[in-house]
Amino acid sequence: MSAMGHPPTYAKGVIGRRRSQWQVGESDKTRRLREKAAYRPFLLLSPALISLLFLILAPLILIFVYSFWLRTADGRDMPAFQFDNWQSVLSDPFYWQGLAGTFAMSGVTTIICAILGYPTAYFLARCRVRNKSLLLLLLFLPFWISIVIRSLAWINVLGRQGFVNATLMALGLIHAPLNLLYNDFSVIMGLVYLDLPYMIINVYVSLDGIDRNIEAAAKTLGCSPWQSFRAVTLPLSLPGLGAGCLLSFILAAGSFVTPSLLGGPDTSFFAQLIYDATIDQLDWPTGSVLSLLLLTALSLVVVTYNRFMSLNDVYRSFAK
């Protein structure tokens, strides 16, 4: 562009040199601009990173430190480095049963979500209805409703005077209301209810991204519908299924409100144990140990998952 204004009588070499001078000049300018801009993304990110540091990361380090503090007999916490809190929690079968129970219930929830969610997502991905975008939009609607209301809803469904009992009684199928509420069954129903949209959306996104030509090719090569599903569709949709399962499990295992509202007296989800230790008993060292135990157990799940699948699939589903 620099040569444009020059008379055509210039020798080639001169034009070439002039052009290169121009380029040097411009690259200097761009470099300065680039260097000036180099810190800009970090400037833009700093409020987010600072709030993450002070409100999430530092507090997490703090509960780690606090878990070694000494709890004196009169209920004060002294800075110390000793393992009594850890030992008393880790040697108490009550907490291990709580953790095992939480993971078992979350596992059952996840499996039910996968069994119900996969075929639904498959149907959504493959059906040809005009208002498909509406069907998809409806899946996101539950996310806008508070967990406390989505749990309350199940009290109306499963309670002694709830929808299920009222219907069965009206039909004359039962004569006394069934005890459907305040037990493990109602907790799992409530958790499936919360997790299922996540599962369906994750599986849908991966099914929708599969190149349909591959399935057509499998068919051309002589696969039956079932074979092409087994050999092509299912393996290609595994990342979505995996992401859905991970999310379902983590959300269920960390849940507090649903088991508190729908569970019975002997339901003790791990988050409830943490609440009891910290808010009710004000025993912060024990609460810190319990929090770290839950975090570690869930991190192990995430790390194991990340070895086989990509966490990016999980994050991506949130932004849809």
Place this chain on the structure above:
Amino acid sequence: MSTARSRAERPSLTWNLLRVLGCIIYLFLFAPVIIVILLAFNSASTGSFPMQGYSLQWFGRLFENDSIGDAFVTSAILAASSATLATLIGIMAAIALVRYSFPGKAAIGNLLSLPMLMPEVVLAVALLLVLKLLHQPRSFVLLLLGHTVLALPYVVLVMQARLIGLRQHYEEAAQTLGAGPLQTFREITLPLVAPAAIGGFLFAATLSFDDITATLFWKSPGIETVPTKIFAMLRTSISPEINALGALMIAITILLPLLGSYAMRRLARLG
């Protein structure tokens, strides 16, 4: 299953089964919420099944209850203020992640998303412990900061998705044509970014308005938000006006974002 996909063949039995299952799942997802709304208008004195007729008595009962009005005010102020903070912080982070390439970008993006995978209970306990060590009482500020940082990862993701289409050319063109940095921001960047910001704001506001788990840990004993109020009411006795309160909350958290996205689309068209 795949037979249904080829137009030549008739829907198979498997496909019909899938269709039935799909309908059942949608019913499963929406029936419980619809039941809450129906029972809110129940005229029966127990507020449960069987339904006897329609009345607004439970909503009337709600408006007589001052503590519920207080909870609504607290929730609204908290949602508006924490969403404003989260939007401001989030839009800057999202612009940095979408517009610039810099070393460690992927790691920072993952770091910002990390809190989404952590149990809310643990984050709540950790932040509360900081407050305890600083010898501060639980206060509105704790709820404000807490709700902001809980919403932040979601806000950044939502905004990133919205900002991907944003082009830098417009700003360069404006500056070439002689606009200063401030003018460029006001006349070019802001209108382009506004839809993403409004989307993020509504998302954060809804997250805050709906949040219960962390709020139960962070709220000072005197303060109730609407969800914690419902939680407390459910734990003492199941009174029928809870369904009315639930229906009201559903209306607010669903209608508000719908109106917002409508306004946003209008705005995008004008811009």
